[in-house]
Amino acid sequence: MSGRGSLGGIRWWFPVVTGCLVATGALAGDVFRFPTANHALFEPNGDAAFLAPTPGRTWESGSFGCVRTDKGGPRLHEGLDIKSLTKDGRGEPTDPVLASAPGTVAYLNRRSGASNYGNYALVRHYVERMEVYTLYAHLSTVQPQLVPGTRVEAGDRLGTMGRTGQPIGKERAHVHFEINVILNDRFTEWFRRHYPNERNDHGNFHGRNLLGIDPRAVLLEQRARGAEFSLARFLASQPVMARVLVKNPRLRFATRYPQLVRPNPRVDREGIAGYELGVNFNGIPVEMIPRTAAELGGLTTHRLLSVNEAEWRSHPCGRLVVRRGQAWTLTGKGDELIDLIAF
Numbered sequence: 592m593s594g595r596g597s598l599g600g601i602r603w604w605f606p607v608v609t610g611c612l613v614a615t616g617a618l619a620g621d622v623f624r625f626p627t628a629n630h631a632l633f634e635p636n637g638d639a640a641f642l643a644p645t646p647g648r649t650w651e652s653g654s655f656g657c658v659r660t661d662k663g664g665p666r667l668h669e670g671l672d673i674k675s676l677t678k679d680g681r682g683e684p685t686d687p688v689l690a691s692a693p694g695t696v697a698y699l700n701r702r703s704g705a706s707n708y709g710n711y712a713l714v715r716h717y718v719e720r721m722e723v724y725t726l727y728a729h730l731s732t733v734q735p736q737l738v739p740g741t742r743v744e745a746g747d748r749l750g751t752m753g754r755t756g757q758p759i760g761k762e763r764a765h766v767h768f769e770i771n772v773i774l775n776d777r778f779t780e781w782f783r784r785h786y787p788n789e790r791n792d793h794g795n796f797h798g799r800n801l802l803g804i805d806p807r808a809v810l811l812e813q814r815a816r817g818a819e820f821s822l823a824r825f826l827a828s829q830p831v832m833a834r835v836l837v838k839n840p841r842l843r844f845a846t847r848y849p850q851l852v853r854p855n856p857r858v859d860r861e862g863i864a865g866y867e868l869g870v871n872f873n874g875i876p877v878e879m880i881p882r883t884a885a886e887l888g889g890l891t892t893h894r895l896l897s898v899n900e901a902e903w904r905s906h907p908c909g910r911l912v913v914r915r916g917q918a919w920t921l922t923g924k925g926d927e928l929i930d931l932i933a934f
């Protein structure tokens with residue numbers, strides 16, 4: 592990807608990462624780069640060489656989406672399992688794992704037994720002034736000099752591919768790679784209030800607060816659009832699965848992702864009292880419309896407005912809403928998600 596330079600691409604980077612461009616000379620139009628030397632996604636029919644499937648299944652099982660199953664039915668795989676290219680004499684992966692974009696180390700887990708992600712690194716980026724994260728899991732080791740706060744450039748080594756965190760056969764060694772948004776920067780407080788007796792070792796970087804988008808789709812769209820790629824546009828183009836009204840007029844997600852807020856002239860005249868959220872199947876508010884008190888009606892907390900049934904059916908692992916008779920309602924999981932977004 593770094594070979595596909597395009598000067599036009601710096602347009603999106605310029606306001607936030609000028610220093611990086613000077614430091615590395617990287618003028619590629621790509622916001623996200625591949626996190627290992629495996630770039631087979633961009634080869635014809637390259638998916639099978641790019642993604643490590645689960646045993647006995649095709650490459651799709653290593654992709655993002657409702658591709659896994661457990662006792663409860665379809666389950667979300669929230670990232671990509673990118674295949675190893677290089678092994679040592681014992682068949683262990685040796686692929687360097689690289690930062691996908693310039694950013695800052697946000698969180699490191701070096702206690703491989705403490706998470707089913709094993710040893711992992713989480714890096715914070717500002718893309719188009721939006722805060723996004725990339726995550727690299729199942730590492731054998733994290734680079735020793737890294738600590739939270741360390742500045743990294745795209746392509747800097749974060750660690751070495753491994754098989755930590757869960758039973759992963761040598762033949763399907765991979766890095767689990769995610770691109771995430773954080774739902775609420777007050778998660779720690781929300782969690783303490785809702786789960787006073789549960790430990791939270793990960794602070795705001797708890798799995799419930801980090802929601803993934805499809806990195807394969809991001810990489811392919813970047814390639815297709817070149818310098819015209821926009822992460823905000825990618826997010827805004829995600830299909831809305833459900834619409835929900837929330838009473839909070841100071842939604843933190845709206846402050847952090849202003850590009851996803853739509854205009855409402857009535858709010859300009861009457862003032863804001865809350866938001867209508869369009870969430871995708873995974874619960875990310877990909878559209879936020881400010882609403883007036885009159886538009887909210889007598890709303891006390893939040894209320895489900897509508898469901899896109901086709902989208903709900905095509906992503907059966909989301910489980911945010913359920914139909915009871917003719918009426919749709921939020922599930923317990925959906926209710927909690929909206930509560931966290933509105934907190």
Ligand SMILES: [Zn+2]
Pocket residue numbers: 668670671672767768
């Ligand atoms: Zn995975």
